[in-house]
Amino acid sequence: MPATHDLAAALARKFPQVAPRASTDWPAFNIPADQALTALQWLRDEAGFDMLTDLTAIDWSAAASPRFTVVWHLTSTSRFDCVRIAAACADDTSPSMPSAIALWPSANWHEREAYDMFGIAFPGHPDLRRILMWDGYPYHPLRKEFPLAGLDAPLPDAEVAEETGARVQAAPYMGGPFVATPGESAGVAEPCGRDQSWSEGKEKPAP
Amino acid sequence: MAVDYTFPEGSARTAAAQQEAAEHMSISMGPSHPSTHGVLRLQLDIDGEIVTRADPVIGYLHRGDEKIAENMTYNQFVPYTDRLDYLGPLSNNIAYAMAVEKLAGVEVPPRGQATRVIAAELSRISSHLVGLGAFGIDVGAWTIFLYTFTEREKLYRLFEELTGARFTTSYTRIGGASRDIPEGWLGRVDAFCDQFLPILDEILGLLTRNRIFLDRTEGVGVISRADAIAYGLTGPNLRASGVPLDLRKDRPYCGYEQYEFDVPVGTKGDSYDRYLCRGEEMKQSVRIIKQAVKAFPGGDWFARDARRIFAPPKDRVLTSIEELIQNFMIVTEGPKMPPGEVYFEAENPKGILGFYVVSRGGGVPWRLKIRSPSFCNLSILPKTCVGAMFTDIVAILGSFDFVMGECDR
Numbered sequence: 289m290p291a292t293h294d295l296a297a298a299l300a301r302k303f304p305q306v307a308p309r310a311s312t313d314w315p316a317f318n319i320p321a322d323q324a325l326t327a328l329q330w331l332r333d334e335a336g337f338d339m340l341t342d343l344t345a346i347d348w349s350a351a352a353s354p355r356f357t358v359v360w361h362l363t364s365t366s367r368f369d370c371v372r373i374a375a376a377c378a379d380d381t382s383p384s385m386p387s388a389i390a391l392w393p394s395a396n397w398h399e400r401e402a403y404d405m406f407g408i409a410f411p412g413h414p415d416l417r418r419i420l421m422w423d424g425y426p427y428h429p430l431r432k433e434f435p436l437a438g439l440d441a442p443l444p445d446a447e448v449a450e451e452t453g454a455r456v457q458a459a460p461y462m463g464g465p466f467v468a469t470p471g472e473s474a475g476v477a478e479p480c481g482r483d484q485s486w487s488e489g490k491e492k493p494a495p
Numbered sequence: 496m497a498v499d500y501t502f503p504e505g506s507a508r509t510a511a512a513q514q515e516a517a518e519h520m521s522i523s524m525g526p527s528h529p530s531t532h533g534v535l536r537l538q539l540d541i542d543g544e545i546v547t548r549a550d551p552v553i554g555y556l557h558r559g560d561e562k563i564a565e566n567m568t569y570n571q572f573v574p575y576t577d578r579l580d581y582l583g584p585l586s587n588n589i590a591y592a593m594a595v596e597k598l599a600g601v602e603v604p605p606r607g608q609a610t611r612v613i614a615a616e617l618s619r620i621s622s623h624l625v626g627l628g629a630f631g632i633d634v635g636a637w638t639i640f641l642y643t644f645t646e647r648e649k650l651y652r653l654f655e656e657l658t659g660a661r662f663t664t665s666y667t668r669i670g671g672a673s674r675d676i677p678e679g680w681l682g683r684v685d686a687f688c689d690q691f692l693p694i695l696d697e698i699l700g701l702l703t704r705n706r707i708f709l710d711r712t713e714g715v716g717v718i719s720r721a722d723a724i725a726y727g728l729t730g731p732n733l734r735a736s737g738v739p740l741d742l743r744k745d746r747p748y749c750g751y752e753q754y755e756f757d758v759p760v761g762t763k764g765d766s767y768d769r770y771l772c773r774g775e776e777m778k779q780s781v782r783i784i785k786q787a788v789k790a791f792p793g794g795d796w797f798a799r800d801a802r803r804i805f806a807p808p809k810d811r812v813l814t815s816i817e818e819l820i821q822n823f824m825i826v827t828e829g830p831k832m833p834p835g836e837v838y839f840e841a842e843n844p845k846g847i848l849g850f851y852v853v854s855r856g857g858g859v860p861w862r863l864k865i866r867s868p869s870f871c872n873l874s875i876l877p878k879t880c881v882g883a884m885f886t887d888i889v890a891i892l893g894s895f896d897f898v899m900g901e902c903d904r
Contacts, residue, residue, distance in 0.1 A: 312598060312835035339724050341840070342849055342866040361838055361851065361866075365724055365738055368745040372838060394727030397874040405561075420554035420903060429562055436566045 316372035337362035343398035387412035405430035533899035549880035556903035564863035568829030577663040583622035590841035592667035594850035622844035626896035633893035670801020712766035716891035730846025735761035735768035742842040766894035804830040829858015869897035
């Protein structure tokens with residue numbers, strides 16, 4: 289069983305640009321996006337991490353750069369340990385990351401989900417469609433600027449939309465985060481004290 | 496009036512093409528179909544009785560749980576975890592609580608852990624009972640369902656006693672639980688286990704050597720060991736393909752290392768193996784529960800250092816200024832969590848449920864990713880269904896035992 293430092297040393301030998309990543313539990317590494325695939329392949333073939341358990345992305349807010357980070361969690365089905373690999377997407381407005389589908393077929397749906405929720409493209413993915421939202425939905429809901437209440441959008445079914453004139457509407461509740469922001473007066477910090485039109489005061493994110 | 500079906504000379508639709516078009520059919524199975532167990536839709540192309548393409552369409556039950564989690568405190572999210580795999584809510588509660596405890600660096604004392612083990616194993620039995628009953632119905636064996644639901648009802652009475660709710664339990668808190676076990680509850684759990692084993696044998700006896708059931712499931716939906724790992728299958732679906740990965744054994748959490756149990760593993764990876772694995776897992780769960788009940792430890796049932804995380808008891812809030820302030824801060828701003836990233840996986844009835852929490856400090860997660868076993872398990876369907884008979888789709892789906900609440904989140 290390679291201990292954490294062995295894995296870190298071996299990775300660093302093979303990929304000099306790998307940097308350790310702050311983590312509370314598993315060994316974690318930051319890898320430049322263009323080396324991500326070769327590093328993942330090395331981890332799969334040489335280090336025994338044969339299962340891709342999870343692939344996801346993080347949006348570090350619209351102001352941050354690099355804005356999007358893609359995170360892979362690999363598990364070894366023989367040693368039962370786990371490793372976290374993260375790579376920042378170079379472009380903040382049209383982020384992309386090479387697809388890991390050739391290494392693990394399980395990346396297929398995970399990448400479709402990351403594309404659906406964050407708008408990250410995965411070049412090399414043969415069938416990059418939305419998976420949880422419907423085809424033609426204009427937004428990427430897990431981006432930070434997308435409001436919790438949702439946004440006005442056309443119905444998925446054009447025929448029904450034409451017949452009923454209905455649209456997908458923002459949630460009718462009092463909107464806003466369920467938590468107060470620290471350090472502000474109660475009238476501002478408490479969501480219930482705010483105007484219901486809070487989501488309209490903000491600019492819509494670009495589709 | 497007679498309709499002329501012939502096409503003009505030179506038309507692309509020659510007789511052969513017409514013949515082919517008549518043989519190939521596109522069928523949309525679901526989202527509202529009794530054997531798709533919720534709102535899964537399968538877009539199938541069939542050639543006669545053989546499936547040539549299967550494209551699962553998911554997302555009909557998407558509620559944006561991950562978005563919601565980013566907008567509420569860690570404590571507030573517990574009820575949302577009930578609604579992931581709603582056939583085993585206690586297991587989800589425990590997995591979520593343990594993920595956040597890992598972030599906060601809190602460890603639950605032995606009594607709390609033993610309670611969680613019993614709750615998780617009871618919920619595993621309850622989930623497998625539904626899975627088994629529904630699988631039985633899918634392949635035409637109605638009686639199983641009636642037996643399993645009678646047993647599940649007994650379990651739900653135990654859950655109600657423990658948590659106050661039958662279905663959406665919201666039992667755990669970060670660093671503990673909503674309450675201690677009720678008086679005499681362990682005895683009733685033990686009594687349930689004793690009477691359950693012979694009934695389980697009876698239930699399994701109806702299927703295991705049943706000629707019709709064997710014909711419907713044996714060799715159907717075979718998943719090879721390599722495929723199961725490559726597609727990220729977990730839980731009984733993975734073990735049926737011969738991979739003995741069970742986190743309770745291999746990466747013990749919650750004190751599972753103290754208990755003696757076996758991990759059933761299949762050999763062929765077909766629908767029948769998946770059924771056998773679930774049946775045997777219930778027996779192993781009973782074994783674990785009986786050991787946990789017998790050696791049930793005393794002491795605290797919640798972590799003392801988790802007091803900064805969950806709200807103080809109501810009577811203290813109303814009588815003491817310190818607790819009042821603490822309650823106010825925890826309710827409005829959430830508990831203070833250290834910044835960091837954790838990924839915790841638990842062996843749930845359906846497979847490995849993982850929570851990836853990215854914290855930047857404060858009471859709200861910056862990102863909370865739910866790695867749901869049903870989502871990953873279903874992603875192999877396009878491969879497994881191709882080449883199967885149309886009616887086998889039902890047997891394959893039934894043997895997968897998925898829950899769309901968890902798949903779509």
